Amino acid sequence: MWDLAYVNTRIAAAVTYNAIACQSEVRGWWAQPETQAGIARIVTISDMQIATQITPLNDANRLGLLYRHEAAQLPWRGPIVDVHTHVGDVEGARLFFEVADLFGVQRIWTMTQLENIDAITAEFGDRVKFIAIPNYMRHAKDTFTVDFLKRIEQFAEKGSRVVKFWAAPRGHDFDREGFELDSPWRRRQMDLARSLGMMIMTHVSDPDTWFASHYLDHRRYGTKAQQYEPLERMLDEYHDVPWLAAHMAGDPEHLDHLQYLLDRYPHLYLDTSATKWLVRELSKHAGEYRAFCRNNPGRILFGTDNVANKETLSFDLYASRFWALRALHETDYAGPSPIVDPDLSMLDPSLPRAPTATRRGAAMDPTTLQCVYHDAAVGLEARSPQGDFS
Numbered sequence: 001m002w003d004l005a006y007v008n009t010r011i012a013a014a015v016t017y018n019a020i021a022c023q024s025e026v027r028g029w030w031a032q033p034e035t036q037a038g039i040a041r042i043v044t045i046s047d048m049q050i051a052t053q054i055t056p057l058n059d060a061n062r063l064g065l066l067y068r069h070e071a072a073q074l075p076w077r078g079p080i081v082d083v084h085t086h087v088g089d090v091e092g093a094r095l096f097f098e099v100a101d102l103f104g105v106q107r108i109w110t111m112t113q114l115e116n117i118d119a120i121t122a123e124f125g126d127r128v129k130f131i132a133i134p135n136y137m138r139h140a141k142d143t144f145t146v147d148f149l150k151r152i153e154q155f156a157e158k159g160s161r162v163v164k165f166w167a168a169p170r171g172h173d174f175d176r177e178g179f180e181l182d183s184p185w186r187r188r189q190m191d192l193a194r195s196l197g198m199m200i201m202t203h204v205s206d207p208d209t210w211f212a213s214h215y216l217d218h219r220r221y222g223t224k225a226q227q228y229e230p231l232e233r234m235l236d237e238y239h240d241v242p243w244l245a246a247h248m249a250g251d252p253e254h255l256d257h258l259q260y261l262l263d264r265y266p267h268l269y270l271d272t273s274a275t276k277w278l279v280r281e282l283s284k285h286a287g288e289y290r291a292f293c294r295n296n297p298g299r300i301l302f303g304t305d306n307v308a309n310k311e312t313l314s315f316d317l318y319a320s321r322f323w324a325l326r327a328l329h330e331t332d333y334a335g336p337s338p339i340v341d342p343d344l345s346m347l348d349p350s351l352p353r354a355p356t357a358t359r360r361g362a363a364m365d366p367t368t369l370q371c372v373y374h375d376a377a378v379g380l381e382a383r384s385p386q387g388d389f390s
């Protein structure tokens with residue numbers, strides 16, 4: 001077991017130090033040539049060496065943390081599988097894996113356009129598994145119907161073993177045929193996935209904060225509870241297909257509801273992706289979340305929802321997701337999250353610019369971490385209907 005007290009003290013000191021350095025008059029003093037433009041320096045506070053970069057702060061790093069250094073300070077040393085990423089192209093993949101290496105992320109599952117699979121595989125090989133998605137770039141009437149059927153087969157030929165079905169309430173803003181999770185088109189696509197030995201992944205629902213703001217028109221979007229009616233219908237119908245519900249099945253706010261779903265559907269799995277949302281909500285009941293993961297071994301999989309492509313190239317962006325989620329799981333540190341969370345100002349416009357949520361770590365034991373970070377993904381891969389995930 002690691003020295004948690006030391007880790008917490010060190011993170012807290014880094015946060016305090018950076019907050020002071022960034023906001024006070026000493027900033028001018030620190031702006032020596034070697035510290036300009038965000039170049040890091042190591043400072044010593046109370047016998048601890050703290051890495052800091054004074055400028056520039058950005059929305060993925062409001063605390064001025066030097067993620068490259070902080071990654072090595074996190075306690076967990078084992079390999080990690082990230083089952084929820086969007087690595088879009090080879091340029092994004094190069095920077096993504098540079099960051100992933102620092103955070104111990106050995107393998108990923110990614111939602112990537114079919115056309116970019118070969119280039120990414122050529123460089124990163126077995127580190128990447130691909131999840132079938134529609135061709136969002138193609139603006140045609142049959143993109144999510146006939147064309148998706150065709151692409152599911154093409155993904156399967158390239159070794160994909162998962163098909164993603166996106167059914168967030170905001171999908172009703174697009175005029176999309178067969179959008180409902182239990183529509184005839186979705187069923188045809190799920191039938192095809194099952195016949196090809198692929199498993200199903202879904203995005204249903206969204207944060208409570210969105211149902212309190214964007215989704216007030218219940219006739220259009222439905223209530224949050226109503227999002228689970230088609231999901232449960234389909235879980236019943238496809239009881240023989242492993243099913244991964246992204247973003248803690250869209251309800252990290254209510255772990256009792258997730259426990260009901262896991263108990264009711266033994267083929268259901270959850271991922272921890274959507275860092276801002278998950279960190280904000282799980283921090284509110286960190287102890288309950290720790291028990292939830294410990295009591296459901298193999299059912300909760302680590303995922304970040306990192307989006308990496310040539311338009312998003314940012315070391316801090318990718319690193320912030322790994323760091324915030326890992327610190328949530330491994331430490332019991334309570335304090336500000338480094339990531340700006342626009343949902344907070346959406347609910348309370350009086351908040352200062354660039355608010356960040358309060359993060360409270362769940363300090364999971366090594367056995368639980370091993371499961372969430374690695375073994376759950378390996379177990380689900382082994383349950384792939386084809387029995388071969390490679």
Ligand SMILES: [Zn+2]
Nearest residue numbers: 084085086305
């Ligand atoms: Zn995603």
